[in-house]
Amino acid sequence: MSIATHEPLRSGLTSAEVEDRRAKGLSNDVPDRASRSVKDIIRANVFTRINAILGVLFILVVATGSIIDGMFGLLIVANSSIGIIQETRAKRTLDKLAIVSQAKPVVRRDGKAHAVSPKEVVLDDIIELGPGDQIVVDGSVLESSSLEIDESLLTGEADPVHKVIDAEVLSGSYVVAGSGAYRATKVGRDAYAAKLADEASKFTLVHSELQSGINKILKFITYLMIPAGALIIYNQLFSSGQSWRPAVNGMVAALVPMVPEGLVLMTSIAFAVGVVRLGQRQCLVQELPAIEGLARVDVVCADKTGTLTENGMRLSELQRAEGAESEETLQKALASMAADDPRPNASVQALAEAFPDKPGWVESGVAPFSSAKKWSGLSYGDNGHWLLGAPDILLDPDSDMARNAEHIGSAGLRVLLLGSSDRPVDAPDAPGVVTPQALVVLEQRVRPDARDTLDYFASQNVSVKVISGDNAVSVGAVAGSLGLPGGDRPIDARQLPSEREQLAATLEESTTFGRVRPDQKREMVAALQSRGHTVAMTGDGVNDVLALKDADIGVSMGSGSPATRAVAQIVLLDNKFATLPYVVAEGRRVIGNIERVSNLFLTKTVYSVLLAFLIGLTGVVSQIFGFDPVPYPFLPRHVTIAAWFTIGIPAFILSLAPNNERARTGFVPRVMRLAIPSGIVIGVATFVSYLIAYAGPDATDEQVVQAGTAALITLIMIAVWVLAIVARPYNWWKIVLIAGSVVGYLILFALPFTRTFFKLDPTNVDVTVAALIIGAIGMVLVEIASRIGVRMASANDADTAD
Missing domain, CATH: 3.40.50.1000 (HAD superfamily/HAD-like)
Structure with missing residues (x-):
C-alpha cells in the first residue's frame, strides 16, 4: 500500500503527511524488544507448578486449624514477589539500555534529514543509507551510489548484493559499502524484520546449560516424589492410626521439603541481579x-x-612520494575526499580535521571503501582520480615506499596510501595503474x-x-x-x-x-x-x-x-574492552554460586524423599507383619525452621557472593555427587534417630514432641555440616555465616518461647544425647562422601584434560 505525496519524492514527506500516516496506523510501531510485559511477568511468577503444589498443601494445613504450621505458605509470597521484583527491575534496565543502543535511521522530512527511532518511521518515508546502516523497514531503492547490501542474516549468502534503482531491500540486512536512499514500502508488522523480532532478542534462559541441567534435576525429582508422596499419604492417612489433623500435618510436613522451591527462585535472582549489575556498567x-x-x-x-585502540585518530605526518604532486595539491585532494565522503570513518575524520578547507573540486565518480578491496576513491574530472587505501594492497610490496610504510606501521602507527589512478575510480577495472603520491601517517592511541x-x-x-x-x-x-x-x-x-x-x-x-x-x-x-x-x-x-x-x-x-x-x-x-572482565566475572559468579546453592536445595530434596520412603514403608510393612507403623516425625513448622539456617538464608547470601571459579561443563554430575550421598546420610540418620526416640503408638504428647525434636537435632546437625562443605573455601564472612546458623538454632532450642512456639523439647537427656551422637556420625560420613566426591571430580577433570 502507498499514499500519494504532493511534495517531490526526494525531499521526503511533510510533517502533515507524517502525522496523517501515523493517524492511519501506517507507522513502524513494533515492540522494541521481545521481553515479557509486566503482566506476563506477574502471571509467570505467580502461576507456577511449585506455587500450585505449595498452595494446595497450605490449604490442607489451614483446614486442620494449625495456622502456625502453614508458615511455609510464605514461600509462595516470597517466590512470587522476589521473582516479580527482580525480573521487572531487569526488564526496566534492559529496555532503557536497548533504547540507548538502538539504531537511528536518518529520514528526509520537509526537505531535511532527521535521525529518528525505528518506531517513528512511517510508510513512504525516504531513508538515507551509508556503510554500517541497518535496513529497519522494507523498501525500494531510490538513490544508489555503489550501494552494496549484505543480506547474509536473511539469506545465508555471504556475498554483498549490489542494489540499483528500484531494487528491493529487506529489513534486517545492512549496508557494507556505498550510499543511497530508499522509500519505505512495508512498515510495522508487515516488515520482514518484524516477523523475526520474537527470535532476535529475548529475555530468556532457553539455551542455558545451567538452566537445562536444573530442569533435568527437577524432572527426576518429580518422578521420585510421586511414589514417595503416595507412600507417605497412605501411611499418614490410613496406617498410622492418628486422627486426621495430625495425620494431614505429618503428610504436609513430608511433602513440602521435597519441593526444591528455592532452587528456581535463586537461579532467577542470580541471573536477574547479574543483568542489573552489568546494566549499571553500561553493558x-x-x-x-x-x-x-x-x-x-x-x-x-x-x-x-x-x-x-581508541576509535579517535589524528594526522601525524604526510610523506610525499618522489615525483609526486605538490603538497598543496595533495592537501586539496585529501580535503576534497574527506569532505565528500558521506559516511567518514575514523581515518577520514582525522583527515577532515587536518584539512578543513575544501578547494571546490567537483566530484565525477566515487568508489566507496569496502573491507574486501581495502581502498576507496573519488574522481574529480580534470583534477584527477584519487585513491586512499592500504599501502600493501595498492603498492608493489618490493618497492621502497611499501617497505617504508611497513616500517612506519611496525611502530604501531596507521598508514594509508594516497595515490592517483589513470582511470575513473568507478571504472570496471579500477584501480588500474596506481601512482603513489604520499603516505598518510595517522596516530592511533592504545x-x-x-x-x-x-x-x-x-x-x-x-x-x-x-x-x-x-x-x-x-x-x-x-x-x-x-x-x-x-x-x-x-x-x-x-x-x-x-x-x-x-x-x-x-x-x-x-x-x-x-x-x-x-x-x-x-x-x-x-x-x-x-x-x-x-x-x-x-x-x-x-x-x-x-x-x-x-x-x-x-x-x-x-x-x-x-x-x-x-x-x-x-x-x-561504553565502548570499553575493559568491561569484558566484569562480564566474565559476573557469569562466573552466577554459575559458581548457583552450583553451590543447588547442593543445598537438592540435598534437602533427597533426604526428604528418602525419609518419606522410609516412613511410608513402615506403614506398608506394618500391614504385612502386624506391628505398629511409625508416623512422620515432623510438623510443617519443623520443616520450615530446618530450612531457615541450613538453606534459605545461607543460599540467598551465597547466591550473591563473589565467585571467580572458572565455569566448567558437567553441572548435573557435580551437584549430584554431593547431594545424593549427603541426602542419603541425612535421611537414614534422621530415621534411625527417630526410631530410637519413638515411644510407640501409646506415647504421650510430650514423648511425641521429644522424639520429633531428637530427629530434628540429628537432621540439623548434618545439614549444617553440608552447608559448611558447600561454603568452602572459607573466609571471614563464610565463617560468620556458618557460625550464625549454629547460633540461630541454639537460640531456637534454648529459649522457652521458641520451644513452645515451634514445639521443641530437648529435655529428655537420653534421647537428645543419642540424637547428638547419631548426628556426629552423620557429619563424619558426609565429610567422607564429600572427599571421595572431590577425588572423583579431580580424576574426571584430569581425564578430560588428557
Whole structure:
C-alpha cells in the first residue's frame, strides 16, 4: 500500500503527511524488544507448578486449624514477589539500555534529514543509507551510489548484493559499502524484520546449560516424589492410626521439603541481579544465556581498532612520494575526499580535521571503501582520480615506499596510501595503474585499560587472539606493546592456509593476525570451535558481523555499526574492552554460586524423599507383619525452621557472593555427587534417630514432641555440616555465616518461647544425647562422601584434560 505525496519524492514527506500516516496506523510501531510485559511477568511468577503444589498443601494445613504450621505458605509470597521484583527491575534496565543502543535511521522530512527511532518511521518515508546502516523497514531503492547490501542474516549468502534503482531491500540486512536512499514500502508488522523480532532478542534462559541441567534435576525429582508422596499419604492417612489433623500435618510436613522451591527462585535472582549489575556498567545483555556463555569462554577474538585502540585518530605526518604532486595539491585532494565522503570513518575524520578547507573540486565518480578491496576513491574530472587505501594492497610490496610504510606501521602507527589512478575510480577495472603520491601517517592511541584487560584474561587461562583488517606489522606493534604473548610475531592473513584443520593448528600457535578479510574472520572462529574452544568475538564494524554471528558469544561496541549491535549477544555501550572482565566475572559468579546453592536445595530434596520412603514403608510393612507403623516425625513448622539456617538464608547470601571459579561443563554430575550421598546420610540418620526416640503408638504428647525434636537435632546437625562443605573455601564472612546458623538454632532450642512456639523439647537427656551422637556420625560420613566426591571430580577433570 502507498499514499500519494504532493511534495517531490526526494525531499521526503511533510510533517502533515507524517502525522496523517501515523493517524492511519501506517507507522513502524513494533515492540522494541521481545521481553515479557509486566503482566506476563506477574502471571509467570505467580502461576507456577511449585506455587500450585505449595498452595494446595497450605490449604490442607489451614483446614486442620494449625495456622502456625502453614508458615511455609510464605514461600509462595516470597517466590512470587522476589521473582516479580527482580525480573521487572531487569526488564526496566534492559529496555532503557536497548533504547540507548538502538539504531537511528536518518529520514528526509520537509526537505531535511532527521535521525529518528525505528518506531517513528512511517510508510513512504525516504531513508538515507551509508556503510554500517541497518535496513529497519522494507523498501525500494531510490538513490544508489555503489550501494552494496549484505543480506547474509536473511539469506545465508555471504556475498554483498549490489542494489540499483528500484531494487528491493529487506529489513534486517545492512549496508557494507556505498550510499543511497530508499522509500519505505512495508512498515510495522508487515516488515520482514518484524516477523523475526520474537527470535532476535529475548529475555530468556532457553539455551542455558545451567538452566537445562536444573530442569533435568527437577524432572527426576518429580518422578521420585510421586511414589514417595503416595507412600507417605497412605501411611499418614490410613496406617498410622492418628486422627486426621495430625495425620494431614505429618503428610504436609513430608511433602513440602521435597519441593526444591528455592532452587528456581535463586537461579532467577542470580541471573536477574547479574543483568542489573552489568546494566549499571553500561553493558547491554541482549540474551540472558550470554552471561553464562561468556563465563565459559576460553578464547576471545578481539579486533585492534576500537577494541585495543581508541576509535579517535589524528594526522601525524604526510610523506610525499618522489615525483609526486605538490603538497598543496595533495592537501586539496585529501580535503576534497574527506569532505565528500558521506559516511567518514575514523581515518577520514582525522583527515577532515587536518584539512578543513575544501578547494571546490567537483566530484565525477566515487568508489566507496569496502573491507574486501581495502581502498576507496573519488574522481574529480580534470583534477584527477584519487585513491586512499592500504599501502600493501595498492603498492608493489618490493618497492621502497611499501617497505617504508611497513616500517612506519611496525611502530604501531596507521598508514594509508594516497595515490592517483589513470582511470575513473568507478571504472570496471579500477584501480588500474596506481601512482603513489604520499603516505598518510595517522596516530592511533592504545586504550589505557587494554593491558590490564589482557592480563586479566591471561590470569584466567583465556587466550586472546587479535584479529584485524589492518597491516599485520602495525597490529603486531600494538599487540606487542601490550605484552600479548606472540604479539611480536604477527601473521599476515593472506598467508594463512585455507584448509580448516591447518588453520586451526596455526590459530592454536599464534595470537596476532593482520589483513584478515571478513570471510576469514568467520573461518577463524569456526576453526577454533572445531578444536573444542568456546569463542567470544568482539567487533564494531560491518566487517565483523559474520564472525560475531557465528561466534559462541558476540560482543559489540556501542559505537559500532547498527548491524554489529543487532547480531551481538552483548553490547558494550561504553565502548570499553575493559568491561569484558566484569562480564566474565559476573557469569562466573552466577554459575559458581548457583552450583553451590543447588547442593543445598537438592540435598534437602533427597533426604526428604528418602525419609518419606522410609516412613511410608513402615506403614506398608506394618500391614504385612502386624506391628505398629511409625508416623512422620515432623510438623510443617519443623520443616520450615530446618530450612531457615541450613538453606534459605545461607543460599540467598551465597547466591550473591563473589565467585571467580572458572565455569566448567558437567553441572548435573557435580551437584549430584554431593547431594545424593549427603541426602542419603541425612535421611537414614534422621530415621534411625527417630526410631530410637519413638515411644510407640501409646506415647504421650510430650514423648511425641521429644522424639520429633531428637530427629530434628540429628537432621540439623548434618545439614549444617553440608552447608559448611558447600561454603568452602572459607573466609571471614563464610565463617560468620556458618557460625550464625549454629547460633540461630541454639537460640531456637534454648529459649522457652521458641520451644513452645515451634514445639521443641530437648529435655529428655537420653534421647537428645543419642540424637547428638547419631548426628556426629552423620557429619563424619558426609565429610567422607564429600572427599571421595572431590577425588572423583579431580580424576574426571584430569581425564578430560588428557
